[in-house]
């Protein structure tokens with residue numbers, strides 16, 4: 035268990051050409067450099083954090099590259115904030131090593147580390163004007179008044195609040211406060227930017243807008259950034275890589291596509307997006323049996339012997355209903371048990387074996403439903419593409 | 430890079446200890462200072478006092494011999510009965526009266542609530558001997574309305590209880606107002622919609638909701654009464670109570686050991702009431718939820734009028750008692766020459782300390798407010814925000830709560846034993862203004878400390894984290910952010926210290942020297958010498974100073990609110 039987490043963390047952090055390609059496709063980083071050629075900026079080794087008897091982080095290892103935007107994603111209480119605070123030195127780990135820019139910072143106090151931080155509450159100083167908040171870290175660096183003023187103006191410009199400097203934080207909206215906190219954290223040009231659920235206190239519209247803003251700002255400044263979130267959409271849209279955590283261990287590290295397409299564990303598959311989990315049995319080389327069908331898959335773990343009980347997973351949107359006739363393998367006839375209208379698509383519950391316990395969820399577009407005449411109680415032939423079927427050994 | 434991990438794996442993980450930053454060192458130094466301070470100004474004196482109670486006059490250990498003697502002397506030990514009797518009766522009367530008053534202020538729609546509230550707080554501005562002096566004029570041998578007592582003497586339990594009720598009324602009322610005001614309106618709406626009758630709602634909803642506040646008021650009043658010295662001293666006559674016994678033993682008979690014994694005896698009920706109150710308060714905190722909706726009383730002609738009449742009566746009595754002392758202070762020679770003059774304010778021609786005592790009091794109160802606020806607020810901040818250091822923090826938190834349980838007389842006597850000890854190098858401050866300031870800060874530490882703590886806990890706990898990440902020293906953030914944000918609480922602490930320093934008698938009565946006599950002590954001594962009218966005049970001057978400072982404080986708070994409303998909550 036211990037080793038698994040570390041291995042998964044490591045293995046997935048080795049960057050593939052595939053990742054670069056995908057990122058280029060998403061067009062998120064204009065001057066893309068392959069991460070492989072980047073330096074490891076932050077290295078976390080075997081980090082464990084205990085609160086009394088409770089282990090909040092268990093032997094966590096992780097490499098973060100220079101200029102990367104990494105999201106810690108996981109359910110509430112999984113240890114994301116704990117890991118972030120250990121990196122900042124605000125709550126030091128029980129054991130383990132942290133290296134930043136080649137320097138061992140494991141036992142340094144927060145004030146001797148190099149980071150800027152934005153909290154969920156923003157923690158803006160209420161009695162200081164916005165410009166004083168932003169200048170707070172600069173005033174201590176022996177800069178002249180003129181220099182400070184110029185730098186504050188530059189930062190406020192950067193976060194899109196050029197003429198709000200003379201207001202107090204309470205006079206700004208939540209989204210504006212958030213950006214002031216960001217400007218304050220960036221003022222001293224830290225090597226590492228830490229964000230703990232920076233968007234969670236905002237309403238949906240502002241959140242979507244700021245997601246984009248923060249990401250663009252980070253790319254522009256090229257500052258290594260770690261953001262904690264429990265919102266998968268936030269992580270998928272913003273991160274270069276996502277670190278999925280659960281119960282104090284890292285479940286998987288990878289690009290959003292990797293995490294989504296190739297979840298390393300049922301937990302990851304379930305936590306991000308929707309996933310069907312079907313009980314099955316290995317039927318031979320690249321073949322699994324579920325309900326009364328034998329299916330082919332290209333995602334069989336190497337080590338499983340025939341006859342092993344496995345979990346066969348497929349995402350609802352990967353189930354194909356068009357142009358199925360003529361296909362030889364991975365085809366199922368199912369009864370449409372229920373259909374739920376979800377706005378832009380329908381989610382259907384299909385019963386391939388006739389039992390409610392074997393139900394498979396499938397997402398169908400409105401067009402498809404119309405074209406094929408899908409309706410509750412009707413029957414339907416669907417195709418489960420072999421490369422979309424993921425198999426996990428049951429533990 | 431994978432190699433590094435593999436070689437690491439398998440090795441037992443070494444525990445990480447974080448290096449302390451400069452800020453950590455500074456904060457710990459402050460915490461240690463606070464600890465030493467509390468140790469010296471509270472714990473050590475108490476220890477000396479307690480050990481004195483088991484010694485003979487030559488300092489030899491005699492076990493419980495002094496206590497045996499105490500309980501074998503009915504003239505002494507009967508005071509326990511008297512003190513408890515007075516405390517119980519006064520508590521029942523005060524809490525009942527204050528409950529109805531607070532109920533009227535929070536649950537009725539009567540007029541003039543603000544005025545009634547302010548009037549009820551007036552007794553806080555006066556030394557406790559003021560009501561006693563008033564009662565002498567009202568009910569004494571040549572009193573204005575002595576006939577109301579139907580032949581009973583005001584000197585004794587009746588006078589003491591009446592004085593205590595006046596003196597403790599605002600304390601009970603404030604606690605009960607808070608308890609009643611935080612009750613959740615939604616519960617009442619639910620009760621009304623279920624068709625519950627008014628008395629039923631009162632007994633099934635109102636009383637249970639405020640029971641912790643009620644219990645707390647009972648303990649606070651009980652403690653105040655049983656530890657009070659001023660009222661029984663002035664109007665107690667032959668009726669002995671513990672606090673006065675300490676004074677008589679020490680000042681009258683120079684029997685320090687017996688003084689220490691009585692102190693220990695007085696400490697017991699005070700500590701019990703204090704502990705019980707803490708337990709109750711801890712429960713109460715969990716009751717208040719942030720989603721509570723404040724209760725909005727609806728007009729009801731009959732009820733509102735009855736409540737108004739009640740409050741008017743109480744307010745009239747408070748003003749009457751206060752006014753009696755003020756009026757008497759201007760009467761040339763009661764009851765033979767009723768013409769008004771300032772003769773009684775000619776303190777310099779009387780024994781007691783003269784005007785000098787008054788100026789001393791102002792200075793003492795000013796120093797106490799200034800240094801006390803700085804020490805208490807800074808101390809609370811360091812204890813609250815220091816990283817780690819758990820044992821020291823817990824010990825200091827306990828020491829900060831302790832003064833509340835220690836009666837002023839006991840603290841004062843403890844200071845004699847500790848600071849007057851020939852081997853104590855700190856003895857140099859004995860008989861100076863400094864020791865008066867220190868004992869007063871120590872005596873009123875707890876409430877101020879709790880006020881500071883409440884304000885600090887309302888601040889974002891990440892201010893210090895942000896400050897560390899920006900490499901700004903913690904002291905700078907303390908001065909630039911914490912202090913300005915907490916300024917209302919800081920002002921509250923300083924005014925509380927000032928007013929209490931002006932009015933206190935008990936802790937300082939053992940510690941003043943001829944050149945550091947205070948106004949409240951001068952009043953007590955003048956009363957003792959039979960100069961009752963000048964004593965009333967001195968009390969009036971004390972009330973005047975407290976009232977002026979209160980008004981200044983209100984103005985400052987108001988101004989502060991205006992200038993900072995831009996950044997306080999919208």
Ligand SMILES: Nc1ncnc2c1ncn2[C@@H]1O[C@H](COP(=O)(O)OP(=O)(O)OP(=O)(O)O)[C@@H](O)[C@H]1O
Nearest residue numbers: 085088090108109110111112113114115116117264
């Ligand atoms: N100071 C503490 N003392 C004891 N337990 C703690 C402490 N801080 C955190 N924990 C526990 O450690 C676990 C991880 O906490 P953490 O705050 O890191 O979770 P999180 O992943 O950030 O969750 P959320 O999304 O709710 O913020 C939780 O179970 C929490 O209860």
Ligand SMILES: [Mg+2]
Nearest residue numbers: 114115116262
């Ligand atoms: Mg968290």
